[in-house]
Amino acid sequence: MIKAVIKNKAAAISAGIILIIALLAVFAPFLLPWDAVRQDLASRLSPPGAGHLLGTDALGRDVLTRLLYGTRVSLAVALIPTGLAVLAGTILGIAAACYGKAADMIITWFTDVTLAFPGLLFAMVIMYSIGGSMLSVVLSIVVMEFGSIARIVRSVALSILENDYILAARTMGVKSSSVILRHVVPNLAPTLIVLFTLNIPASILSESALSFLGIGIQPPDISLGLMVSESRTFLFQMPWLSLAPSLVIMTLVMAFNFLGDALRDILDPKTRY
């Protein structure tokens, strides 16, 4: 698989970009001398230049430093809930496919319920109950995504179960738990990898949207969406303040989309999500 990714130019470039951005974000403290949180009102809103490469924001903080720290949060908030959503979706999807009609009906109903209203509105409901924080963002994204993942996993698992070798295993009296572990899960793996990759951009966009609206990550924590929102006042005078974080979001989302598309072509060419 890794070989195929390297062979596919678009995928290799996307993976490279993601890797570079991730490394920059992780090693941010060693790369730049500025503090991302401490305010320095004396040098507020300075334009890009030699000292502060991307200038400073309204509270005198270095924009580039904040950008890298924000990317950290965005990446973390993209990867963790996406992983959790894939995990939850897989368990529910397999359960719906393998454990009889009643389980199927209840799980399908539950996923339909979570897909029946805009994710952003549900995020607001969660926000209302537990307040804006990393936790509420993670929870919201998991709820937004696991439903459609469960749907896809269910249909793929059903088609795997239809294979003759599984019927054979079942007629030989193999327990369904070992059928699932031995046959269903390994055959689901390519689908899950693709689903994971393709849901990451959605998570990044959701997090940034929530933070932008002020119902996601809260200051003094940093997030790319929050940075755009904080610098909106200066949109016309200092457009780069809004542009820089937006561009990072866009680049990440695009790279993950490219990578996901390429992975799907490599691993799972027949299915379309």
Place this chain on the structure above:
Amino acid sequence: MSAVIRRGLGVILVLLGVMLLIFVVLRIIPGDPASVLLNEHASEDSIRRLTESMGLDKPLPVQFLDYLKNALRGDLGQSYYMRKPVLSLILTAFPYTLKLTALSASFAWIFGILAGVVSAVYHDRLPDHLFRGISLLGISVPVFMVALFLQYLMYFRLSLLPLMYDGSFVSMILPAAALGWNSAGSVARLTRSGLMEQLDSPYLDTARAKGLSTKKAILFHGLRNAILPVITLMALQLSGMLSGAVITESVFGISGLGKLALTAVQTRDMPLLQGTVLFTALVISVGNIIADVTNTLLDPRLRTKS
């Protein structure tokens, strides 16, 4: 006929689920809503009186059934903050959201289908790469970025369009474009892949053997077949669009449903939030049913079955 009944029953069950889910999540809240509403110096007595008047002293299942009963009668409760019936607030806000989504959906469909067709017709040649790039950009850019960019360009730089929504049609153009840009990307991608799947179909050979050029064959015959999944997608996108509408409405100051929900969160107005989410779920269900009906009307194979 039984399919229709089953479908309707499904919608009702899902809406019931939505109500239950929101009800439960909103009640996880620590502390009681009444004390949040009144200021901290309120007396025990006044808190208790408010709690009772809102019915918050009853056990949760009873509260839910009460809510359900009232909702069926069209009573979604009283807004804590604005002191008006929730339903009337929603019905005032909904037309704005409807206008916004309808306009941006038409924007998305026209440009998306056009780009998808061009991509498929010229596939793997320059126009295809160009439009694929643009549609990937479409699905990769956050809605607020497009909105801010459009404000910067069309208002600040070019002074062509108004900055905020003021009720006029002209001021709706920017919000609609910002919101539509996103779904245009996915419509284009789906139209392209749908058409590409049709490209190998023997009936396109038939069309060419009849004397249609390849391009016309794709347009007159292929598109007809590729459009059905796109319609289903449009319905699925309604949910995403309403999410996007929250952002667009907040950036351009449109007092639609999204803005209402946001206000509800900011003012800790539980009935209003609950009502807005429920209403949106209803709108989406109706959208899905419309898409189903359209598909059945357009696809002769489905029509014969039912």
Place this chain on the structure above:
Amino acid sequence: MNKDLLLEIKDLTVSVKRKKEAVPVVRGVDIDIPRGGIVGLVGESGCGKSMTAKSVNRILPPFAETTGGSILWHDSPGETTDLLKLKEKEIRKKCGTEIAMVFQEPMTSLNPMMRVGDQIREVLKIHKIEKDPAVSKERVVKMLGAVGIPQPELRYNSWPHELSGGMRQRVMIAMAMICSPKLLIADEATTAVDVTIEAQILDLIRDMCHASHMSALVITHNMGVVSAICDHVYVMYLGSIVEKAPVRELFTNPLHPYTRGLLSSIPRIGNNPEYLETIPGNIPVVRKPFSGCDFCMRCSDDVRKCFMESPEMREAGNDHYVRCHTALTGPDPGESKGTE
């Protein structure tokens, strides 16, 4: 040469792009179709017969292209155009009006989203033959009746999925015949329908040809179809013609070992053999040019010359030609490898 020909395929080569190399799948094919004649093109699936047919009206799939030869269309004995040299617009003008085609899969060859009558009428619309919708509809209904569809007025408004396979193929034929073309290409037109329907469809094609002096190129893998309607037969193997003859001549005196194999693998009632005759081996994969005879690997005659050089087309009398070293002379005992 003094025959009145409608179509002459000369030295046609079609290549398929596979990764970066072009693999020839049709190699130097010559076919003559006389005016009013029904010509059969027989071969296994994958031998290039469909590619040959699709080169005539230029509807090859995007990964294939004609890389050599010419397809001469004789409007009248003095007037000749090379179809391969026509511009896209000009060839499309001929399609549907002068050259029509019926395909293999009646299920998928009709657009599932269009009423069958409208699909037939579209031909008249594309070529601006009949503008008045009432008149053109009338014409389509008449045509539907002519191809043996009961209640044609009613069937005009049917959707493809509402018709049986045989009916759909009749619709395809009606679509092909609506402009009274000069050439009908039937690409495995009866492969997907069952035997009784097959006979009806073949009768229909033959009657149509005779009635309007139309020529037909019938592509099939089924020798039975050939014997039922063709005047002249071309046998194709691995992209080239290995034998051609009038139909009676070919069936009574097959010369090429491949043709003999095809004929003897038709089961016959009464012969009661223990095994059904088959041709041993599979179609070889087309790769690098091979200097010997393409069939040598599967041939029962084991002759060294066949592995060394490719045979030329040779005349065997009675308008019968064959591409084989041994068919006319018999295997030369001196040349046999015989070293086992």
